[in-house]
Amino acid sequence: MMRFPLFCVVALLGAAVSAPAQISVEGRIGRHVIGQVVVGQRDHDHGHRGSRGNPVPVRRVQVAPRGHWDTVQERYLVPGYWDEQHVPPTYGWIFDSCGHRRWAVVDAGGCRRVWVPARWETRTRRVWVPC
Numbered sequence: 001m002m003r004f005p006l007f008c009v010v011a012l013l014g015a016a017v018s019a020p021a022q023i024s025v026e027g028r029i030g031r032h033v034i035g036q037v038v039v040g041q042r043d044h045d046h047g048h049r050g051s052r053g054n055p056v057p058v059r060r061v062q063v064a065p066r067g068h069w070d071t072v073q074e075r076y077l078v079p080g081y082w083d084e085q086h087v088p089p090t091y092g093w094i095f096d097s098c099g100h101r102r103w104a105v106v107d108a109g110g111c112r113r114v115w116v117p118a119r120w121e122t123r124t125r126r127v128w129v130p131c
Helices: 003-018
Strands: 022-029 033-040 058-062 067-078 081-087 090-095 101-107 110-116 119-130
Touching: none
Parallel strands: none
Antiparallel strands: 022 033, 033 058, 067 119, 081 110, 090 101
16 A cells, blocks of 8 residues: 555656756746746757756846836816805894893804815826836
8 A cells, every 4th residue: 555655656756857857937026027037948949058958047037117206296277166165153142122132143054155266286296207
């Protein structure tokens, strides 16, 4: 029973040794830098051989484009609109029909519609400027 798993492991190792060696490692750092390392001969690229006929590692790195971030200010028009504002009630001294002075509500308050006129505002945003 113990020979069967050992036999499978030896057979797999033998198959792995006889197969052409190729190791590929790829990585991505951020969104601008991409790296790739390939050791061994690829099927579609036969030109990567050293002086002794051994495979030469191929290294490809994509570097971030040159440039800088810049802050841009833009003017834009905010159109006019109706706005509902809450007005609290106001209290004060009033005279009743008999001429007596008493504390009461002068204005009931409530919600009022107010027109807000159109106006210009400035927006600030960051843009990438390539060199």
